[in-house]
Structures are given as structure tokens and as C-alpha cells.
Amino acid sequence: MRDLFYDLVRRNGMAVSIYLMLAVSIWVFLLIILPQLTMLDYSFRFNLPPAKIGGPEDVYTLEQYRYFFQGSGASDGINTLDIGILFKTLLSAVFVTIFDLIICYPVAFVLAKSSTGAKARLLVLALIVPYWINEILRAFAFRILFGATGVINETGMGIGLWDTP
Known part of the structure; x- marks a missing residue:
């Protein structure tokens, strides 16, 4: 280190x-x-409205965890729905991690051992571009919503809040 x-x-x-x-x-x-x-x-807290957070009703409790494992408590059984979703999520995370390791380790090996110059830059770019997709989609969504012919502008003109885009 x-x-x-x-x-x-x-x-x-x-x-x-x-x-x-x-x-x-x-x-x-x-x-x-x-x-x-x-x-x-x-x-570890009850789900309180913001005005009550920090007040006398805001206490630490295990009630959220009891509900997660037992449900509403009426049937005295386990909460199979939430626990099933948890296990499906964990299983998906394991598969995604294994899939990422299978793909990323060979690419990292190629980058570290054999790639130089333009080839290395292209491989790094190929790894980074998928992470841009979220930002690109958000930018297009904002343009659709807030653009001159966007949904918000057209609605505002339609109800008479403003006359021009």
C-alpha cells in the first residue's frame, strides 16, 4: 500500500x-x-411523516425487520413474497457478478498485457460507453420534456400560462 x-x-x-x-x-x-x-x-425506525421525525414517536425498533420476515403477523407465517424477492435479487446479483467477471477479466488482461496506443483507448472507450447510456437517455428525456416543443412547454401554452415557447 x-x-x-x-x-x-x-x-x-x-x-x-x-x-x-x-x-x-x-x-x-x-x-x-x-x-x-x-x-x-x-x-430501525417507523415510517413517519417528516414533521414527526425527531419527535417522541421517532424511536428505534425492530418492527420493520419483523414485518419483513413475518409479514403482517396475522397468519404467523413467514413473509414469502418479500423473502422471495430478496433471494431473487441476491441470485440476480450473483449471476451479474459472475457474468461481469467472465467478460471484464479477459478485457482487463488484454488491456494490461497487449494493448497499446489507439487499441487500448478503443477498448477503454468500449468499456466506458455503456455507462453513458443512462446520462444520454436522461438528456433526451429532459429535451423532450423541457424543449421548445416539449410536453411542459406545450401544456403551459395550452392552458394559457405563457404565449411563446
Whole structure:
């Protein structure tokens, strides 16, 4: 681990290395760890309206987990629907992980061992482009909604809120 840090400093300088490590640490904390801890905290509380959160009714309880495993409690059985969905989700996650490993390890090996120049850049681009799809679809959806001939603009003109796009 120490060699990795020294290599990072050697290639980028101390200031850039500290900035990169700090930026990644803040990113991971704010976008991964903090939301997970918040979800864990909410899982031990009743589902209250925002006005009652922090009040006397906002107590920690295992009721959410009891409901997850036992359902409403009327039949005194297990909640087969939610538990079945959990197992299907976990099974899907295992298959997706295996599928990703089968595809990504050979590509990573080719990138690391044999690709140079334009071929390496094209392989990296081929790996990155699928992650852009979500952003591209969102951009087109916003254009459809908010464009000059978009749904929101046409509706606003139709009900008389404004006259021109």
C-alpha cells in the first residue's frame, strides 16, 4: 500500500496526490458510505411523516425487520413474497457478478498485457460507453420534456400560462 502511495506521488506530485486521495475519500464517504448508513438508520425506525421525525414517536425498533420476515403477523407465517424477492435479487446479483467477471477479466488482461496506443483507448472507450447510456437517455428525456416543443412547454401554452415557447 505504501508503494502505491509513493508511486502516485512520484507520478503526480504531492499536491495532486493529496487532492486526488482527498477527493476520492470525500466522494466515497458522501455518495456511498453516508447514504448506506442513513438507510440503515431508517430501517430501525417507523415510517413517519417528516414533521414527526425527531419527535417522541421517532424511536428505534425492530418492527420493520419483523414485518419483513413475518409479514403482517396475522397468519404467523413467514413473509414469502418479500423473502422471495430478496433471494431473487441476491441470485440476480450473483449471476451479474459472475457474468461481469467472465467478460471484464479477459478485457482487463488484454488491456494490461497487449494493448497499446489507439487499441487500448478503443477498448477503454468500449468499456466506458455503456455507462453513458443512462446520462444520454436522461438528456433526451429532459429535451423532450423541457424543449421548445416539449410536453411542459406545450401544456403551459395550452392552458394559457405563457404565449411563446
